[in-house]
Amino acid sequence: MDRLNSKHMSIAPQQTEADSNPLKIVKDATCTFCGCVCDDMELTVEGDRITKAKNACVLGKAWFFNHHIEERPEALIEGRPAKYEEAFDVAAEILLNATYPVTYGLSDTTSEAQRVAVAITDWIGGNVDTTTSVCHGPSGMAFQGVGEVTCSLGEIRHRADFLIFWGGNPAESHPRHFTRYSLMPKGEFVPRGRKDRTAVLIDVRKTKSAKAADIFLQIKPRSDFELAWALRGLAAGLDVDESVEAKTGISLDTLKDLMQQMKQARFGAILFGMGVTMTRGKHINSEAVLALARDMNRHTRWVAKPMRGHGNVTGADNVVSWSTGYPFGVNLGRGYPRFNPGEFTTSDLLARREADAALIVASDPMSNFSQPARDHFKTIKSVVLDPKLSDTAKVATVAFTTSTYGINTAGTVYRMDDIPIPLRPAFESPYKSDYDILKAIEKRIRDKQLAPATG
Amino acid sequence: MRGIKSTPSPSGGEGWGEGRQAVRSRPSCESGRESAGTPENETENTRSSTFDLAETPCENRSQFHEFHATNRELTRQPMPQEFILIPGRTSKQGTGLCEGKEKDTYVGEITTLQINPDDMQSLGVEDGDLVRMWNDVGDVIVSCKSGKAELPPGLLFIGYGDKSSQLMHGETHGSGMPTSKCLDVFVEKHVGE
Numbered sequence: 001m002d003r004l005n006s007k008h009m010s011i012a013p014q015q016t017e018a019d020s021n022p023l024k025i026v027k028d029a030t031c032t033f034c035g036c037v038c039d040d041m042e043l044t045v046e047g048d049r050i051t052k053a054k055n056a057c058v059l060g061k062a063w064f065f066n067h068h069i070e071e072r073p074e075a076l077i078e079g080r081p082a083k084y085e086e087a088f089d090v091a092a093e094i095l096l097n098a099t100y101p102v103t104y105g106l107s108d109t110t111s112e113a114q115r116v117a118v119a120i121t122d123w124i125g126g127n128v129d130t131t132t133s134v135c136h137g138p139s140g141m142a143f144q145g146v147g148e149v150t151c152s153l154g155e156i157r158h159r160a161d162f163l164i165f166w167g168g169n170p171a172e173s174h175p176r177h178f179t180r181y182s183l184m185p186k187g188e189f190v191p192r193g194r195k196d197r198t199a200v201l202i203d204v205r206k207t208k209s210a211k212a213a214d215i216f217l218q219i220k221p222r223s224d225f226e227l228a229w230a231l232r233g234l235a236a237g238l239d240v241d242e243s244v245e246a247k248t249g250i251s252l253d254t255l256k257d258l259m260q261q262m263k264q265a266r267f268g269a270i271l272f273g274m275g276v277t278m279t280r281g282k283h284i285n286s287e288a289v290l291a292l293a294r295d296m297n298r299h300t301r302w303v304a305k306p307m308r309g310h311g312n313v314t315g316a317d318n319v320v321s322w323s324t325g326y327p328f329g330v331n332l333g334r335g336y337p338r339f340n341p342g343e344f345t346t347s348d349l350l351a352r353r354e355a356d357a358a359l360i361v362a363s364d365p366m367s368n369f370s371q372p373a374r375d376h377f378k379t380i381k382s383v384v385l386d387p388k389l390s391d392t393a394k395v396a397t398v399a400f401t402t403s404t405y406g407i408n409t410a411g412t413v414y415r416m417d418d419i420p421i422p423l424r425p426a427f428e429s430p431y432k433s434d435y436d437i438l439k440a441i442e443k444r445i446r447d448k449q450l451a452p453a454t455g
Numbered sequence: 456m457r458g459i460k461s462t463p464s465p466s467g468g469e470g471w472g473e474g475r476q477a478v479r480s481r482p483s484c485e486s487g488r489e490s491a492g493t494p495e496n497e498t499e500n501t502r503s504s505t506f507d508l509a510e511t512p513c514e515n516r517s518q519f520h521e522f523h524a525t526n527r528e529l530t531r532q533p534m535p536q537e538f539i540l541i542p543g544r545t546s547k548q549g550t551g552l553c554e555g556k557e558k559d560t561y562v563g564e565i566t567t568l569q570i571n572p573d574d575m576q577s578l579g580v581e582d583g584d585l586v587r588m589w590n591d592v593g594d595v596i597v598s599c600k601s602g603k604a605e606l607p608p609g610l611l612f613i614g615y616g617d618k619s620s621q622l623m624h625g626e627t628h629g630s631g632m633p634t635s636k637c638l639d640v641f642v643e644k645h646v647g648e
Contacts, residue, residue: 350625364556
């Protein structure tokens, strides 16, 4: 896997005479803060810091400027500084001795590392789950239920003349989505860019994204399903009762007008976020939105795309899918994959106190999980891989300091539309990559499993 | 659109002359759901925690009014109100988590509750005041600020993180996803440290 750290990526070094502070420009670097995965970054690197990030949004700049090399031990074993070799041994023992382990996270690492994490979980007969389960996992379930009418972001850029942003705030969560992919850019079939597009925002709050929209529909909380279902009824030419207004806060006349406009679009796109998946209904909401997009194809071309939050959470979906047949929440304990959200998903495994060990890669469940899940996580043995001393790493049995993907480490990530994109690292790190650490742990696990039985 | 607003039943009710006022001390926020002397028929949602009554010998109306006349600060606080909480991402939360989750940018974002201006008036709070927010899962103290035109009445917003996680139940309804938005919570002005 030398290519992972090869220098053949498009780095245009402009070495200064002083070796102590080399300056280089990295063109076409990839930002992995959010699912936009913008690959047009131009990074100015001075030594072991990125000092400029041309084309990066506010989130991308924060990502690049704050992932410099920190003085930290290679690993912590129960809070004690340790070297990698010792930590590999302890980590492997924890995972081998676990009865019901869970591997979780994977959304901020390379797909090459994700594959190894899945392999480890397979060897130890555990559960493999990703941050998808607390993000667009419900949408993943909905894909299986009703299907996904999909396209690339490039098609949206070049074709979409009607956009519905549903349950999201791209202005703050995906700042360049408007400008690079959806609302603003001129496209082959939308030559005037914004002027050729109509944008609708559906949300419970009038966020900053509302200022960018032509139509803002302030929906009542917990009524996304009913709104989508009402629109489905209108798309099918059915009579929809006026009581929809009492439930959703949107009048029937407004919905009829919206549907009329949707039918007249040449290419429409529903881009939906956590407001759909995290509230009452969850996967049922996602099903309703996806079914609406599917139904609209009786009239004209419509797609529905989930707005993904992390740089390589889509990669995790892909890797786990092609490895196991399912995208997340997979149990491998019987020697074959079983998929059951609610049973094998990490939030449940922890909240019900079922998992007795965890391998956490590139995520921070202690910051974001439910309180019952966090309470249990503190009590079990865990192996955590993170470039920073996250809240999860602070309570880990073994916490590895890793290099940062996309900044120090090459590899492959998937944009939110399932397009694979290579990473072009800016500078090297003294810390090992997730891939190298997981391979070392895997080797120790396999050596033990394949060792001849004694006695 | 109005959110759900219901005030918990205050303690006591009728029958001032029938004995001591029920002792009801404010539950400690640090210890979660402790309460002393809670009547059997009182539920979590109707439990009153506004009036920080100490043991008061209110055996009749006269004594009750005398007590309240000398403790006006405590007894004039608005009642807790029920809201729907939306935890979510913000730009500052995103930049803050890169800078470090222990630093001010991130911490400030996940500990500041945005409230509709009319609701703030109803709660008797201003920008920067501390509020107590709780539900059947957890109990947190956060600062507040006006949500201005973003939030309709009855709706709250906070950058998602530790505080909102403390209010999230573990139930995922068979989806793997705990309910992370539209959480039912009570809010009141926090008096004290």
